[in-house]
Amino acid sequence: MTLRWDVLAAILGMAAVTYLCRAGGYAILRVTRPPPFVQAMLQHLPGCIFVAFLAPALAREGWPAWVAAAAALLAQARLGKLALSILVGVAVLWGLRALPGALSGALPGG
Amino acid sequence: MRVGFTAAGARRGCRAALALTIGLMPFGLVVGMAADAKGLSLLETLVMSGLVFAGTAQLVALELWADPAPVLAATLAVLVINLRMAPMGAALAPVLDRLSGLRLWGSLAVLVDNAFALMVAEMRAGRRDAGFLVGASLTMWANWMVMCCVGHVFGAAVRLPPGHPVFFASVAALMAILVPIWRGRSDLLPWVVAGAAALAAHGAGLGAPWPVLAGALLGSAAGAARDLRRT
Numbered sequence: 001m002t003l004r005w006d007v008l009a010a011i012l013g014m015a016a017v018t019y020l021c022r023a024g025g026y027a028i029l030r031v032t033r034p035p036p037f038v039q040a041m042l043q044h045l046p047g048c049i050f051v052a053f054l055a056p057a058l059a060r061e062g063w064p065a066w067v068a069a070a071a072a073l074l075a076q077a078r079l080g081k082l083a084l085s086i087l088v089g090v091a092v093l094w095g096l097r098a099l100p101g102a103l104s105g106a107l108p109g110g
Numbered sequence: 111m112r113v114g115f116t117a118a119g120a121r122r123g124c125r126a127a128l129a130l131t132i133g134l135m136p137f138g139l140v141v142g143m144a145a146d147a148k149g150l151s152l153l154e155t156l157v158m159s160g161l162v163f164a165g166t167a168q169l170v171a172l173e174l175w176a177d178p179a180p181v182l183a184a185t186l187a188v189l190v191i192n193l194r195m196a197p198m199g200a201a202l203a204p205v206l207d208r209l210s211g212l213r214l215w216g217s218l219a220v221l222v223d224n225a226f227a228l229m230v231a232e233m234r235a236g237r238r239d240a241g242f243l244v245g246a247s248l249t250m251w252a253n254w255m256v257m258c259c260v261g262h263v264f265g266a267a268v269r270l271p272p273g274h275p276v277f278f279a280s281v282a283a284l285m286a287i288l289v290p291i292w293r294g295r296s297d298l299l300p301w302v303v304a305g306a307a308a309l310a311a312h313g314a315g316l317g318a319p320w321p322v323l324a325g326a327l328l329g330s331a332a333g334a335a336r337d338l339r340r341t
Contacts, residue, residue, distance in 0.1 A: 012129045013185030017189035018195075021194075022221045026199035037335075041330040044332075044333035047292070055320045083130070090276060
């Protein structure tokens with residue numbers, strides 16, 4: 001159970017800038033009245049943040065991830081249970097990744 | 111107690127977050143394992159996870175970890191990765207505007223992606239209780255601490271490879287959250303622009319956080335431009 005000073009300094013630096021990011025956007029908004037265009041942007045920002053986060057993450061993983069993501073989306077839209085949708089997404093990706101191996105094992109020369 | 115922050119709201123936020131914890135567990139494990147691999151003690155790992163509470167940023171910082179600890183490099187890397195949180199706080203203005211003092215700046219201190227998403231779905235259902243946000247955030251924080259601890263202690267024994275499907279859980283969680291955030295066809299244009307801009311930035315070889323920021327800003331600007339032209 002050690003806590004080295006250099007490690008602590010790095011952690012405190014990381015924590016300080018993270019708080020700056022968490023509070024900074026709202027702090028700026030609180031002291032300045034944003035123009036109508038920025039106010040309209042804020043209405044759209046939440047959904048766009050997540051779409052913009054997910055698209056490159058899926059692109060990195062390849063097509064099985066797109067299929068698994070669509071399965072999670074569909075499960076959530078039809079059944080509305082978050083935990084279940086997450087499990088469906090992971091299970092579909094797991095299945096798709098295991099598939100080529102299973103097929104090449106079953107088919108001679110595959 | 112101010113109307114903008116209730117204990118009942120906190121309990122509802124806690125319950126909503128519990129449904130998501132399964133998606134966040136693998137991520138906590140990874141961070142605990144990475145910290146162990148870089149030689150951080152359990153105490154150091156928990157202090158980091160407790161104070162920083164941002165998985166992607168912690169992973170990136172741990173990747174460039176050295177002995178002695180790279181104070182400046184880790185701080186800068188975390189700053190860049192977490193820039194995406196600045197617009198999140200701004201987008202929560204309808205909830206946060208009714209708070210002040212510790213309630214306001216404390217709520218922001220525990221703000222995290224998935225709790226933000228749940229709060230947005232809550233706002234769109236017409237509820238603006240910041241207790242919900244804090245209840246959800248603290249539940250995720252507790253889960254985060256437990257999983258980082260488990261990852262650090264048992265990481266060497268479990269040894270999951272980096273591309274293992276269980277790590278897809280955090281992506282699947284965000285995917286599922288898109289459903290309650292979706293408001294209807296008016297979201298289509300900004301979302302398509304956001305995805306396309308993020309993919310373009312990613313394809314151009316830009317790393318985090320630039321694809322997220324480019325997509326978020328261009329997508330919401332496209333939505334705003336359309337809305338203002340309509341009215």
